[in-house]
Amino acid sequence: MTKQDLIENIKQKQSFLCVGLDTDLTKIPSHLLEEEDPIYSFNKAIVDATAPYCVAYKPNTAFYESIGIKGIWALEKTIEYIRTKYPKQFIILDAKRGDIGNTSEMYAKSAFEHLKANAITVAPYMGEDSVKPFLIYPNKWVILLALTSNKGSADFQLTEDSNGERLFEKVLKKSQEWATDEQLMYVVGATQGSMFADIRKHAPNHFLLVPGVGAQGGSLAEVVKYGMTKECGLLVNSSRGIIYADNTEDFANRAASEAKKIQAEMAGYLTSIF
Numbered sequence: 001m002t003k004q005d006l007i008e009n010i011k012q013k014q015s016f017l018c019v020g021l022d023t024d025l026t027k028i029p030s031h032l033l034e035e036e037d038p039i040y041s042f043n044k045a046i047v048d049a050t051a052p053y054c055v056a057y058k059p060n061t062a063f064y065e066s067i068g069i070k071g072i073w074a075l076e077k078t079i080e081y082i083r084t085k086y087p088k089q090f091i092i093l094d095a096k097r098g099d100i101g102n103t104s105e106m107y108a109k110s111a112f113e114h115l116k117a118n119a120i121t122v123a124p125y126m127g128e129d130s131v132k133p134f135l136i137y138p139n140k141w142v143i144l145l146a147l148t149s150n151k152g153s154a155d156f157q158l159t160e161d162s163n164g165e166r167l168f169e170k171v172l173k174k175s176q177e178w179a180t181d182e183q184l185m186y187v188v189g190a191t192q193g194s195m196f197a198d199i200r201k202h203a204p205n206h207f208l209l210v211p212g213v214g215a216q217g218g219s220l221a222e223v224v225k226y227g228m229t230k231e232c233g234l235l236v237n238s239s240r241g242i243i244y245a246d247n248t249e250d251f252a253n254r255a256a257s258e259a260k261k262i263q264a265e266m267a268g269y270l271t272s273i274f
């Protein structure tokens with residue numbers, strides 16, 4: 001999917017919501033545990049219920065890998081289902097990869113050739129040759145960790161060199177030598193508030209994947225205030241706040257109403273640019 005396709009989808013749906021598919025067998029409604037593949041059944045119901053209100057899905061691989069082969073199979077089927085039934089949805093494989101070149105090549109092959117995701121999250125720590133193998137795929141995206149939502153983001157990402165440049169700023173600057181904003185996005189946590197203004201100094205046109213609203217308490221209003229561009233430039237993710245809004249047989253309807261609530265707020269913000 002190109003950047004322009006994504007912008008068109010945001011305009012059409014009046015939404016820049018990404019629904020996080022962090023599916024955990026211990027949290028899904030108990031009646032689903034009787035199904036042959038409870039994770040896939042849960043995901044399918046969540047996707048069908050929320051698709052009108054979002055433009056992206058982000059399955060986090062940890063939740064699937066944690067239960068082995070059954071989880072991986074459920075992940076594959078979920079991605080295939082979204083691709084086939086909702087081809088305009090942007091699918092982000094949240095795997096936070098990055099390794100020496102020939103290993104990254106395999107991670108890229110898995111994400112883009114095998115699973116056919118549109119994007120993958122990548123850690124920048126190992127540098128250029130660890131990121132480049134993901135960039136050889138046309139119209140596929142690398143979403144590089146820049147300033148994450150967690151408390152530990154301060155440990156490395158906010159440290160300054162002798163010129164006062166912070167590590168996340170170096171990541172933003174250096175990585176723009178490797179790819180353009182047609183192929184590269186950054187992860188910036190919703191909990192970072194006014195720091196989005198600093199991000200935009202170095203990445204004025206890039207899309208940002210913004211996790212941390214909902215369960216982690218980040219503010220959508222602040223993200224928009226400091227981070228929105230004239231092309232929107234934001235994909236805001238919520239996982240637990242949507243998918244676990246309810247754990248009865250009504251779970252999909254409740255997920256839909258949570259997604260719809262966020263979409264309505266987003267539509268309000270989008271009137272200023274589209």
Ligand SMILES: O=C(O)c1cc(=O)[nH]c(=O)n1[C@@H]1O[C@H](COP(=O)(O)O)[C@@H](O)[C@H]1O
Pocket residue numbers: 020022060094121147148149150187188189211212213214215216237238239240241
């Ligand atoms: O890369 C991510 O998506 C990510 C980066 C980050 O800084 N913080 C963060 O929470 N995430 C992911 O975003 C999702 C957030 O989930 P909720 O807090 O349940 O909405 C999880 O899958 C996290 O792994």
